[in-house]
Amino acid sequence: MSTDLNLVPTGGKLTTGTSWRERFGGLGGNARQYGIFAALVVIILLFQAMTGGRLLYPDNVAALVNQNAYVMVLAIGMVMVIIAGHIDLSVGSVVATIGGVVAISIHDWGLSWYAAVALALVLGAAVGAWQGFWIAYVGIPAFIVTLAGMLVFRGLALAIVSQSIPVLDTTFNGIMANSLPNFLGRVGNADVLTLVIGVLLILATIWAQLRARTALRKHNLAVEAVGVFVMKVVLASAGIGVVAWLLSRSTGGSPIALVICAVLVVAYSFVMGRTVFGRHIYAIGGNRQAARLSGVNTRSVDFWIFVNIGVLAGLTGVIVTSRLGTALAAAGDGFELDAIAACFIGGAAVTGGIGRISGAIVGALIMGVLNQGLSIMNVDPAWTKVIKGLVLLLAVAYDLVSKRRAGTQ
Amino acid sequence: MNERGGAPLLSMRQISKRFGAVEALSGVDFEVRAHEVVALVGDNGAGKSTLARMVSGVLQPDAGIIEIEGQQVSISSPSVAHEMRIATVFQDLALADNLDVTANLFLGHELRENGMLQDGRMEQITRDVLAKLASRIPSVRTPLSALSAGQRQSVAIARTLIGDPRLVVLDEPTAALSAVQTAEVLTHIERLRDLGLGVILISHNMTDVRAVSDRIEVLRHGRNNGSFDASRTSFEEILAAITGATHVEPGLRSVG
Numbered sequence: 001m002s003t004d005l006n007l008v009p010t011g012g013k014l015t016t017g018t019s020w021r022e023r024f025g026g027l028g029g030n031a032r033q034y035g036i037f038a039a040l041v042v043i044i045l046l047f048q049a050m051t052g053g054r055l056l057y058p059d060n061v062a063a064l065v066n067q068n069a070y071v072m073v074l075a076i077g078m079v080m081v082i083i084a085g086h087i088d089l090s091v092g093s094v095v096a097t098i099g100g101v102v103a104i105s106i107h108d109w110g111l112s113w114y115a116a117v118a119l120a121l122v123l124g125a126a127v128g129a130w131q132g133f134w135i136a137y138v139g140i141p142a143f144i145v146t147l148a149g150m151l152v153f154r155g156l157a158l159a160i161v162s163q164s165i166p167v168l169d170t171t172f173n174g175i176m177a178n179s180l181p182n183f184l185g186r187v188g189n190a191d192v193l194t195l196v197i198g199v200l201l202i203l204a205t206i207w208a209q210l211r212a213r214t215a216l217r218k219h220n221l222a223v224e225a226v227g228v229f230v231m232k233v234v235l236a237s238a239g240i241g242v243v244a245w246l247l248s249r250s251t252g253g254s255p256i257a258l259v260i261c262a263v264l265v266v267a268y269s270f271v272m273g274r275t276v277f278g279r280h281i282y283a284i285g286g287n288r289q290a291a292r293l294s295g296v297n298t299r300s301v302d303f304w305i306f307v308n309i310g311v312l313a314g315l316t317g318v319i320v321t322s323r324l325g326t327a328l329a330a331a332g333d334g335f336e337l338d339a340i341a342a343c344f345i346g347g348a349a350v351t352g353g354i355g356r357i358s359g360a361i362v363g364a365l366i367m368g369v370l371n372q373g374l375s376i377m378n379v380d381p382a383w384t385k386v387i388k389g390l391v392l393l394l395a396v397a398y399d400l401v402s403k404r405r406a407g408t409q
Numbered sequence: 410m411n412e413r414g415g416a417p418l419l420s421m422r423q424i425s426k427r428f429g430a431v432e433a434l435s436g437v438d439f440e441v442r443a444h445e446v447v448a449l450v451g452d453n454g455a456g457k458s459t460l461a462r463m464v465s466g467v468l469q470p471d472a473g474i475i476e477i478e479g480q481q482v483s484i485s486s487p488s489v490a491h492e493m494r495i496a497t498v499f500q501d502l503a504l505a506d507n508l509d510v511t512a513n514l515f516l517g518h519e520l521r522e523n524g525m526l527q528d529g530r531m532e533q534i535t536r537d538v539l540a541k542l543a544s545r546i547p548s549v550r551t552p553l554s555a556l557s558a559g560q561r562q563s564v565a566i567a568r569t570l571i572g573d574p575r576l577v578v579l580d581e582p583t584a585a586l587s588a589v590q591t592a593e594v595l596t597h598i599e600r601l602r603d604l605g606l607g608v609i610l611i612s613h614n615m616t617d618v619r620a621v622s623d624r625i626e627v628l629r630h631g632r633n634n635g636s637f638d639a640s641r642t643s644f645e646e647i648l649a650a651i652t653g654a655t656h657v658e659p660g661l662r663s664v665g
Contacts, residue, residue: 274526276519286505293503295488295517353507
């Protein structure tokens with residue numbers, strides 16, 4: 001998370017020299033970021049209470065990760081698209097098409113599991129390049145191109161899969177069904193490997209935070225008060241610790257899906273915060289014309305954003321097909337909306353320029369916890385949809401209102 | 410101002426440009442030397458911005474010659490202009506509100522090492538540049554959306570100094586600024602001249618123009634209509650040239 005850009009979304013302009021907002025500007029941005037995490041924690045605790053503690057049963061936590069891996073992977077690509085000021089409505093259909101091709105490649109052509117995964121990623125890139133071409137180089141709005149893509153790829157999925165194609169490769173299906181091997185054994189009923197990973201992650205978090213703080217100091221920039229900093233690190237460590245502890249007591253230990261998501265989050269946070277490509281995505285979302293006049297190759301950035309989400313949709317095709325053990329023509333239905341909702345709940349701005357990978361992931365988790373909690377409570381799926389819709393509306397409304405208040409301060 | 414030592418920094422000769430049926434520029438001559446602030450004035454639609462955009466590489470002339478230090482060039486895009494060390498502050502500022510001061514200064518020309526942004530070094534340079542301009546931006550990490558209009562203009566002008574330019578084009582830099590902010594921007598412009606750069610200043614505001622420029626070039630209906638030494642010309646003379654009360658034939662220009 002420390003690698004994200006520290007973007008403070010403020011609508012207003014300052015008129016005085018050093019105002020309250022200016023002095024605490026950095027904190028304001030972080031406070032908003034903490035707000036999303038706080039909302040997640042509150043929702044988890046709420047459902048933990050309402051389900052009589054069943055929400056955080058170790059196996060339920062592992063299931064939560066497996067069931068929501070697809071939203072997290074897609075939300076990473078989607079938040080980049082949204083930050084750049086576009087939208088992608090096609091990912092659900094692309095997931096179905098690529099899932100279908102993957103199943104055929106294993107079932108009919110006898111491809112090995114890794115060749116099938118590679119094929120999925122390459123196909124995803126090709127689909128992304130196709131859509132990126134129309135958006136970036138022909139100049140058709142992404143909404144139209146991906147709406148067309150939504151129809152085209154759903155149609156292709158129906159044509160190649162018709163109903164369903166089973167995948168019998170156990171390694172392939174194991175990508176989602178399995179966890180990391182428990183080669184360190186178990187102590188009591190806790191998987192040692194999961195605990196070791198948890199401890200390493202906590203150490204890495206503390207190290208990264210300290211390093212970021214030292215860098216700020218070195219450049220004479222304002223740092224958070226020691227109390228706030230320590231609290232932040234302690235809370236983050238506690239969060240990782242609790243998840244690791246719960247997962248270590250689940251049947252499998254660390255789900256492979258969690259490892260995939262964690263690697264993607266770290267890698268993409270780095271891309272968005274520390275690379276020129278990431279900086280340019282924020283720039284074209286903030287002011288496309290300015291970016292172009294400044295010499296940013298906006299077309300190329302647009303193109304690669306869509307290639308990227310195409311690859312992630314390909315990966316999602318693998319995830320979904322592996323989880324179900326079969327490819328369905330109807331797979332991925334509504335995934336684009338789940339991913340878009342996750343981004344907006346996670347604080348991305350509809351107008352572009354603002355958003356974070358970590359925010360999108362938290363948004364995805366909030367939706368996931370809602371789903372899981374409500375289903376444990378045996379709430380009718382119809383009502384689950386209603387509740388999720390209202391949460392999305394309220395999250396964005398809260399965001400807008402707090403932004404407006406900041407603007408008029 | 411009539412120092413004729415060597416070729417001028419920028420020389421444009423017989424520049425013409427049409428937009429459909431509209432003749433925006435016709436046979437315009439224009440020159441800028443190092444250490445010189447040249448104001449480009451004229452009524453709305455006189456062709457000031459069109460001429461400036463050719464220098465910035467946003468537009469290309471239909472006819473005419475552009476020379477940089479005596480070398481004939483074709484400024485085919487903003488990035489070509491940047492390579493020729495021509496920097497522009499556009500009227501609409503061309504800044505990204507969601508990025509901080511440093512990110513805006515280096516937008517499109519980020520310093521990188523092994524593909525990674527060098528934020529520390531960029532912040533250091535940003536602070537140096539802002540100090541050079543005597544600018545009062547609170548922190549290089551402030552997002553642009555939190556700055557005042559004058560501060561944003563400071564950032565826009567500071568931007569031009571990244572990449573070591575020799576010629577800076579400023580399109581209406583003081584429009585929509587308060588008196589204090591305008592004074593600050595004019596200070597920045599004087600700093601640019603003191604740093605040895607050539608400056609093209611487009612403005613409607615005669616007070617600003619007379620305060621900082623060395624030479625004033627008037628355009629009217631897309632043609633040259635007088636060139637004046639700022640220190641020896643009255644406000645009325647310039648106004649007369651702008652409104653067309655006086656008409657100056659090419660070759661009979663009062664100065665230069």
